[in-house]
Amino acid sequence: MRKTLVAANWKMHGTKAFAEQLLAELNSGLESDDCSAEVVICPPFPYLGVVGAAAENAEQVALGAQNLSEQPSGAFTGEVSAEMLLDCGARYVIVGHSERRSLYGESSELVAAKFAAAKGAGLTPILCVGESLQEREAGNTLKVIAEQIQAVVDLDLGNTWQNAVIAYEPVWAIGTGKTATPEQAQEVHQFIRQQLGEAGPATQILYGGSVKAANAAELFAREDIDGALVGGASLQADEFIKICRAAD
Ligand code: PEP
Numbered sequence: 001m002r003k004t005l006v007a008a009n010w011k012m013h014g015t016k017a018f019a020e021q022l023l024a025e026l027n028s029g030l031e032s033d034d035c036s037a038e039v040v041i042c043p044p045f046p047y048l049g050v051v052g053a054a055a056e057n058a059e060q061v062a063l064g065a066q067n068l069s070e071q072p073s074g075a076f077t078g079e080v081s082a083e084m085l086l087d088c089g090a091r092y093v094i095v096g097h098s099e100r101r102s103l104y105g106e107s108s109e110l111v112a113a114k115f116a117a118a119k120g121a122g123l124t125p126i127l128c129v130g131e132s133l134q135e136r137e138a139g140n141t142l143k144v145i146a147e148q149i150q151a152v153v154d155l156d157l158g159n160t161w162q163n164a165v166i167a168y169e170p171v172w173a174i175g176t177g178k179t180a181t182p183e184q185a186q187e188v189h190q191f192i193r194q195q196l197g198e199a200g201p202a203t204q205i206l207y208g209g210s211v212k213a214a215n216a217a218e219l220f221a222r223e224d225i226d227g228a229l230v231g232g233a234s235l236q237a238d239e240f241i242k243i244c245r246a247a248d
Helices: 016-032 045-056 082-087 098-103 108-121 133-137 141-153 182-195 197-202 213-220 237-245
Strands: 005-009 038-042 061-065 092-095 124-129 165-168 205-208 227-230
Touching: 005 092, 005 165, 005 205, 005 237, 016 038, 016 045, 016 061, 016 237, 038 092, 045 061, 082 108, 092 108, 108 124, 108 141, 124 141, 133 141, 141 182, 165 182, 182 197, 182 205, 182 213, 213 227, 213 237, 227 237
Parallel strands: 005 038, 005 227, 038 061, 061 092, 092 124, 124 165, 165 205, 205 227
Antiparallel strands: none
16 A cells, blocks of 8 residues: 655745744644645755754654765765765655756756665655656657656666655646646556556655645545645645645
8 A cells, every 4th residue: 555645846945934934834734634645845955954853853744855966975066965865864855857857957867876876875766757748749758758767777776666756747737837637647657657567566656747735636536646746836834735635
């Protein structure tokens, strides 16, 4: 039985005061609602400490990061390693978000190396995959997803998908207000699960792309949708709590 996981991607938003306030609201909201979902908060790097401290007191809230280096340590100015994230209390890390792929030129091979670095250090990677609008309209959605997943499989890590999460995030749905229909999402989630072989039934596969309180329940009701990776709506405590509660 897979637990529902709801992960918040704050992107490059917030301040220290905002992080403290939001976490206080989330902690009390989730606790009093007895929410059944696992919750991961991925703040910008400088606020890992603040969020981590608040998450320590909350049973179902874990700390995550939005990115990491594929390198273990060394002269890589501006980079952050998996060990450093672990040292700061993170348990999860997002890899291959479409903004990293498109704005920072991260290839599927680099994303796979980051996935491996995260797993090697004991972090749970949240591997983002997804097609652009052009790729969907050309009928290439499943091909693109298969290639993004294959780059990780090619590393032959052994138990690749154990302690790993996949997030299907159609690029055209991220931050646009356009959500994939539950049918569109389910089709891709089912396909991804098949790609995972024996690990398929146990692996959490999240949907991401304009998830909000109004559409979370119908997405979570689908057989292969195990939760959500939430951007914009994770910055409002009330809205995010409602999304987490949609799992109940
Ligand atoms: C995201 O950044 O991963 C995301 C899904 O953003 P939004 O929910 O704002 O579409």
